[in-house]
Amino acid sequence: MANYNPYENMLDVLDKAAQVLGYQKEDYEFVRYPERELTVSIPIRMDDGHVEVFSGYRVQHSTARGAAKGGIRFHPQSDENEVKALAAWMTIKNAIGNIPYGGAKGGIRVDPHKLSARELERLTRGYVRKIYPIIGPDKDVPAPDVNTNGQIMAWIADEYAALSGSWQPGVVTGKPLATGGSLGRNEATGRGLLFTLETWCEKNHKDIRNLTMAVQGFGNVGSVGALLMHQEGVKITTIGDINGTWHNPRGLDIEAMYVYANSHGRSLKGYTEEGAEIIPDSELFSQDVDVLFMAALENQLNGSTMEKVKAPLILEGANGPTTEEADAYFEKKGIEVLPDVMSNVGGVVGSYFEWVQNRTGYYWTEAEYNERLQKKMREAYEDVYALKEKYHVTYRLAAYMLALQRVVEAQNTRGFLG
Ligand SMILES: NC(=O)C1=CN([C@@H]2O[C@H](COP(=O)(O)OP(=O)(O)OC[C@H]3O[C@@H](n4cnc5c(N)ncnc54)[C@H](OP(=O)(O)O)[C@@H]3O)[C@@H](O)[C@H]2O)C=CC1
Numbered sequence: 139m140a141n142y143n144p145y146e147n148m149l150d151v152l153d154k155a156a157q158v159l160g161y162q163k164e165d166y167e168f169v170r171y172p173e174r175e176l177t178v179s180i181p182i183r184m185d186d187g188h189v190e191v192f193s194g195y196r197v198q199h200s201t202a203r204g205a206a207k208g209g210i211r212f213h214p215q216s217d218e219n220e221v222k223a224l225a226a227w228m229t230i231k232n233a234i235g236n237i238p239y240g241g242a243k244g245g246i247r248v249d250p251h252k253l254s255a256r257e258l259e260r261l262t263r264g265y266v267r268k269i270y271p272i273i274g275p276d277k278d279v280p281a282p283d284v285n286t287n288g289q290i291m292a293w294i295a296d297e298y299a300a301l302s303g304s305w306q307p308g309v310v311t312g313k314p315l316a317t318g319g320s321l322g323r324n325e326a327t328g329r330g331l332l333f334t335l336e337t338w339c340e341k342n343h344k345d346i347r348n349l350t351m352a353v354q355g356f357g358n359v360g361s362v363g364a365l366l367m368h369q370e371g372v373k374i375t376t377i378g379d380i381n382g383t384w385h386n387p388r389g390l391d392i393e394a395m396y397v398y399a400n401s402h403g404r405s406l407k408g409y410t411e412e413g414a415e416i417i418p419d420s421e422l423f424s425q426d427v428d429v430l431f432m433a434a435l436e437n438q439l440n441g442s443t444m445e446k447v448k449a450p451l452i453l454e455g456a457n458g459p460t461t462e463e464a465d466a467y468f469e470k471k472g473i474e475v476l477p478d479v480m481s482n483v484g485g486v487v488g489s490y491f492e493w494v495q496n497r498t499g500y501y502w503t504e505a506e507y508n509e510r511l512q513k514k515m516r517e518a519y520e521d522v523y524a525l526k527e528k529y530h531v532t533y534r535l536a537a538y539m540l541a542l543q544r545v546v547e548a549q550n551t552r553g554f555l556g
């Protein structure tokens with residue numbers, strides 16, 4: 139990702155949104171800077187006895203609308219700029235979802251696939267000890283992101299309990315059910331993406347059962363999203379993860395791929411299917427499909443890849459998969475983008491539902507959870523859509539405008555500007 143600064147990319151879109159709203163710089167300048175950035179070093183004794191020191195980050199971009207909130211990523215390329223951008227996108231996303239949170243994100247620069255389970259647990263607990271002063275159910279609430287999962291969230295909750303002397307499940311979301319997790323959270327991001335696509339279909343008079351799709355990424359977001367969309371009738375012909383790109387013109391067997399990935403450490407490595415072939419990764423974006431579903435990492439659709447895209451619709455499950463340059467190109471070409479900050483908000487809305495249940499001690503059924511999620515996704519879409527129509531802008535710009543209005547209003551009403 140040389141020369142690509144996701145935070146600068148975020149700022150460019152934010153400035154454009156402010157311009158369309160007629161804001162002066164001083165009206166929203168504070169949103170251009172994260173409130174707090176913490177970098178920590180985490181020394182870990184590895185299983186073979188040697189010591190390694192890992193770098194970790196937690197960035198709280200905003201607390202204007204409530205406690206900071208956002209996931210934690212374990213990735214070898216994680217760095218300050220990435221975490222900063224991801225934290226700002228959380229501020230924007232949480233405002234669009236209209237949930238009472240600011241935005242934060244965390245990361246550890248590590249390849250977790252190279253650690254044993256015990257090393258991973260020690261690293262997670264070490265990280266919590268370092269960020270302990272700034273997290274808490276009313277301060278900053280982490281959750282899963284790339285390469286983190288329910289087990290890691292359970293260790294975070296347990297370490298926090300050890301340090302604080304009390305069990306407070308609302309300090310982290312995305313937990314397993316046995317530790318105060320919620321029915322529905324694991325599927326929430328993917329389900330929310332399905333709801334987004336359904337609303338788009340409704341507005342564009344399309345039948346979801348006639349859509350074809352290619353997917354990048356088959357982790358939590360990609361696999362659950364693909365499975366749920368497949369179950370609604372979408373024909374998914376192509377899926378790529380880090381190990382390869384699988385293609386079946388008659389439609390891949392998504393159920394089989396889902397089961398396979400879940401029993402192989404969320405990886406498709408070694409997967410075979412009659413009628414499916416492995417194609418070069420470079421052909422993923424150029425598939426002649428109706429929807430390109432992005433569910434891996436940021437900066438995938440950029441100046442070098444954007445011209446490959448043939449799909450008329452891009453559904454962003456990943457955060458920041460499209461650079462500003464690619465966005466401008468897609469707009470010119472009439473390729474519509476359903477942006478991350480609106481489309482994947484189901485994950486954090488689902489986390490909010492978990493946090494509410496933790497704080498009230500009253501747990502919902504999965505049907506109640508999904509019904510509320512659907513309502514929230516619909517509201518987020520409609521609120522963005524109203525601005526898009528009013529100002530004749532893209533979904534992304536409308537989404538940033540909506541978020542900016544909400545964050546600025548909260549900050550001004552609180553009145554804590556100096
Ligand atoms: N989890 C959540 O609730 C939310 C996540 N997101 C965003 O969605 C995206 C995916 O997150 P999540 O599903 O949780 O993460 P996971 O770690 O579960 O999955 C990431 C997936 O992307 C694949 N991948 C990584 N790099 C590439 C690449 N260069 N080309 C193709 N595939 C690649 C991984 O393959 P492999 O596993 O083989 O490395 C894996 O299949 C991220 O941008 C995240 O920030 C957004 C909202 C909520």
Ligand SMILES: O=C(O)CCC(=O)C(=O)O
Pocket residue numbers: 207208209210231279280281282283311312457482483485486487489
């Ligand atoms: O569930 C959450 O709190 C945040 C999930 C997340 O990291 C994201 O939406 O990008």
